[in-house]
Amino acid sequence: EPEVTQTPSHQVTQMGQEVILRCVPISNHLYFYWYRQILGQKVEFLVSFYNNEISEKSEIFDDQFSVERPDGSNFTLKIRSTKLEDSAMYFCASSVGGNQPQHFGDGTRLSIL
Amino acid sequence: AQTVTQSQPEMSVQEAETVTLSCTYDTSESDYYLFWYKQPPSRQMILVIRQEAYKQQNATENRFSVNFQKAAKSFSLKISDSQLGDAAMYFCAYRTVYNFNKFYFGSGTKLNVKP
Numbered sequence: 001e002p003e004v005t006q007t008p009s010h011q012v013t014q015m016g017q018e019v020i021l022r023c024v025p026i027s028n029h030l031y032f033y034w035y036r037q038i039l040g041q042k043v044e045f046l047v048s049f050y051n052n053e054i055s056e057k058s059e060i061f062d063d064q065f066s067v068e069r070p071d072g073s074n075f076t077l078k079i080r081s082t083k084l085e086d087s088a089m090y091f092c093a094s095s096v097g098g099n100q101p102q103h104f105g106d107g108t109r110l111s112i113l
Numbered sequence: 114a115q116t117v118t119q120s121q122p123e124m125s126v127q128e129a130e131t132v133t134l135s136c137t138y139d140t141s142e143s144d145y146y147l148f149w150y151k152q153p154p155s156r157q158m159i160l161v162i163r164q165e166a167y168k169q170q171n172a173t174e175n176r177f178s179v180n181f182q183k184a185a186k187s188f189s190l191k192i193s194d195s196q197l198g199d200a201a202m203y204f205c206a207y208r209t210v211y212n213f214n215k216f217y218f219g220s221g222t223k224l225n226v227k228p
Binding site: 004041093099101102106 | 148150156157158159160163204215217219220221
């Protein structure tokens with residue numbers, strides 16, 4: 001069964017550094033999402049992406065965040081200047097249609113030192 | 114804003130027994146979707162079951178079923194004949210029909226299954 005894949009599984013970065021989290025959505029899916037889960041807290045929506053542009057973003061998704069679909073298969077989340085509070089599990093998801101269930105990846109654990 | 118509440122941070126069940134996970138939500142909308150996702154340790158979140166609010170019939174998926182009480186804004190998940198592989202974090206989630214873009218998640222319930 002096709003899966004959403006995320007790399008790396010664990011990323012350790014110094015505060016202030018840029019980090020790129022990568023996701024390969026399911027191939028025929030058109031809608032892409034990023035969520036994050038700070039340890040012990042709820043999963044929170046960050047951003048949704050469709051037709052090569054952001055369709056919605058939360059208040060968490062400020063100017064230090066950006067998303068990109070650089071080619072036909074990858075969907076990336078970039079954090080420009082990481083802060084300690086960016087430490088979290090980041091989940092990518094995709095869906096074939098906007099009203100279809102979202103399929104989640106394994107997540108990338110981001111640790112900011 | 115919509116909120117989803119899971120009041121049970123952790124639960125345990127004996128293998129082969131039945132367990133019910135609770136979820137309540139708050140919304141002013143009349144039509145929406147509700148979901149239960151399962152997240153095994155260090156694994157991706159997997160959709161367990163989905164319910165459309167306009168459907169009165171409770172969704173079922175093999176050993177998994179829901180008790181959807183729209184007036185009470187309650188959406189509990191029942192797992193019958195629990196198996197060791199059911200051990201995971203379970204998240205209840207809400208999505209409006211007007212904005213497919215994002216889910217509102219509960220804080221999760223960790224389910225332990227005892228052999």
